[in-house]
Amino acid sequence: MDISSLIQKNNTKIIFVILDGIGGLPVNGKTELEAAIKPNLDALARDSACGLHIPVALGITPGSGPGHFGVFGYDPLKYEIGRGVLEALGVGIELEKTDVALRCNYATLKNGIITDRRAGRIPTEKNIELTGKLSEEIKEIDGVKIILKPGKEHRFCLVMRFPKKISEKEAMVTDTDPQKEGKEPSEPLPLTEEADEVAKISKKFIERAQEVLKNEEKANYILLRGFSAMPDIPSFEQKYGLKACSIAVYPMYRGITKLLGMEAVPVEGDIKEEIEILKKIYIDYDFIFLHVKKTDSFGEDGNFEGKVKKIEEFDMYLPEILSLKHDVLVITGDHSTPCVLKAHSWHPVPLLINSPYVLGRTVNAFTERECLKGELGIIPATSIMSLVLANSLRLRKFGA
Known part of the structure; x- marks a missing residue:
C-alpha cells in the first residue's frame, strides 16, 4: 500500500537501530541472543511490540543491501541496488551516470586457489597503503578512468569511469568472489x-592489480563484487516526510543511506563512539539510523562467543540511547547471520518497536523464540516503516 497520502508531520523523534545479522540458531541449545546476558534489552522487549520480520521472502537469504532496503520500506525485489554503488557512496565517491562501481576484497591466492577471501582481515592501515599503491600504478585502462578508495579492513572500492553513460544492463557482470575458500x-x-x-576492463584490472600485489604475503590478490551502475530511487524524505541521518562506521551502510538521501554522519570506532554521535545530533533530525556491524562479522566468522559479547556490549550502552527520550525506538537486524552457518541466512529476524502506543507484556526477552510470541507476529520487513510512522503519530486515518 502507498501510504504517502496519509503522511503528516510532527515533532516526534525516531531512533532505528540495526544490529547487523542479529538473528541466530542454537548452539548447545541456545542462540546467540539467548546466550547473551542483556538485562536492558530484555526489559525493553517486555515493554515493546515484538515480532519477527522476513527481509525479502520466505526461504530467501538476503544480502546486506536488500536487507536494509527492506527494513527501510523499499521493496528489495523492486529496488535491486548493487553493493558497489553503496560502497562507493559510503566512502565518499560522488558517482556519475558514466560510472560502474564495485565492492572489492583483498584476498590471499596460493597456487591459483583462494585460501583467504578476506586476506586475514588486514588492518585498515595496510589497506590504505595497498590501495594507494594500486591507485598510483593503475590510473586508466583503455580510456576508462580508474578510481580507488580504501574501506575498512580488507575492503576497498573501485569505480570505473567510462567516457559515456552506463546503463544498468552494461554493469551486469558476475562477481569474481568464489564465496568459499579452497576454490579458484x-x-x-x-x-x-x-x-x-565492462567485463573486459575488469579482467584487465585484476591482471594489473595482481602484478602490483604479487610480493604481498596476505593481500596478493583482489576479488570483485557487486558490479553496479547508479539507479533511480525516491529519497527517504520524499517517501516518509522525515529529515533523516545515519550513523554507521562501515562505508556500505553509509552508502545505503546516502542513496536514500539521508545525511551520513562521519564516525570512527564502534558502539560507544556511535552513541556519542547520536547524543550530539539527536535534536537535529526526525529519524536517526544507527548501525552496529560486528554482530554480523562475528556471525560470518562462526565466532559464537564474540557475537554474544557484542550483543552484551550493546546492551551495556542501551541506557544511553533510552536517556534521549525517544518517541519510537526500533531494534532489529537486516538479516540473520547464525554462527553455525557462518553466513547470512533466510531465517526471520527479531524485531522490537518501543513507543507509548504498543500493547507490550507479550514477551519476556529479546530473543528469536520470545519474539515469535510477540504482538507483531511474523511480518514482511517492508511493513516496519508503516508501523514506525503509525507509532510516531505521523499517519492520518485512511478513509472516512
Missing part, C-alpha cells in the same frame, strides 16, 4: 551482451 577465483563474465566491455 571466478572470472568477471558479462550477464548481458551490453556488459561485454
Whole structure:
C-alpha cells in the first residue's frame, strides 16, 4: 500500500537501530541472543511490540543491501541496488551516470586457489597503503578512468569511469568472489551482451592489480563484487516526510543511506563512539539510523562467543540511547547471520518497536523464540516503516 497520502508531520523523534545479522540458531541449545546476558534489552522487549520480520521472502537469504532496503520500506525485489554503488557512496565517491562501481576484497591466492577471501582481515592501515599503491600504478585502462578508495579492513572500492553513460544492463557482470575458500577465483563474465566491455576492463584490472600485489604475503590478490551502475530511487524524505541521518562506521551502510538521501554522519570506532554521535545530533533530525556491524562479522566468522559479547556490549550502552527520550525506538537486524552457518541466512529476524502506543507484556526477552510470541507476529520487513510512522503519530486515518 502507498501510504504517502496519509503522511503528516510532527515533532516526534525516531531512533532505528540495526544490529547487523542479529538473528541466530542454537548452539548447545541456545542462540546467540539467548546466550547473551542483556538485562536492558530484555526489559525493553517486555515493554515493546515484538515480532519477527522476513527481509525479502520466505526461504530467501538476503544480502546486506536488500536487507536494509527492506527494513527501510523499499521493496528489495523492486529496488535491486548493487553493493558497489553503496560502497562507493559510503566512502565518499560522488558517482556519475558514466560510472560502474564495485565492492572489492583483498584476498590471499596460493597456487591459483583462494585460501583467504578476506586476506586475514588486514588492518585498515595496510589497506590504505595497498590501495594507494594500486591507485598510483593503475590510473586508466583503455580510456576508462580508474578510481580507488580504501574501506575498512580488507575492503576497498573501485569505480570505473567510462567516457559515456552506463546503463544498468552494461554493469551486469558476475562477481569474481568464489564465496568459499579452497576454490579458484571466478572470472568477471558479462550477464548481458551490453556488459561485454565492462567485463573486459575488469579482467584487465585484476591482471594489473595482481602484478602490483604479487610480493604481498596476505593481500596478493583482489576479488570483485557487486558490479553496479547508479539507479533511480525516491529519497527517504520524499517517501516518509522525515529529515533523516545515519550513523554507521562501515562505508556500505553509509552508502545505503546516502542513496536514500539521508545525511551520513562521519564516525570512527564502534558502539560507544556511535552513541556519542547520536547524543550530539539527536535534536537535529526526525529519524536517526544507527548501525552496529560486528554482530554480523562475528556471525560470518562462526565466532559464537564474540557475537554474544557484542550483543552484551550493546546492551551495556542501551541506557544511553533510552536517556534521549525517544518517541519510537526500533531494534532489529537486516538479516540473520547464525554462527553455525557462518553466513547470512533466510531465517526471520527479531524485531522490537518501543513507543507509548504498543500493547507490550507479550514477551519476556529479546530473543528469536520470545519474539515469535510477540504482538507483531511474523511480518514482511517492508511493513516496519508503516508501523514506525503509525507509532510516531505521523499517519492520518485512511478513509472516512
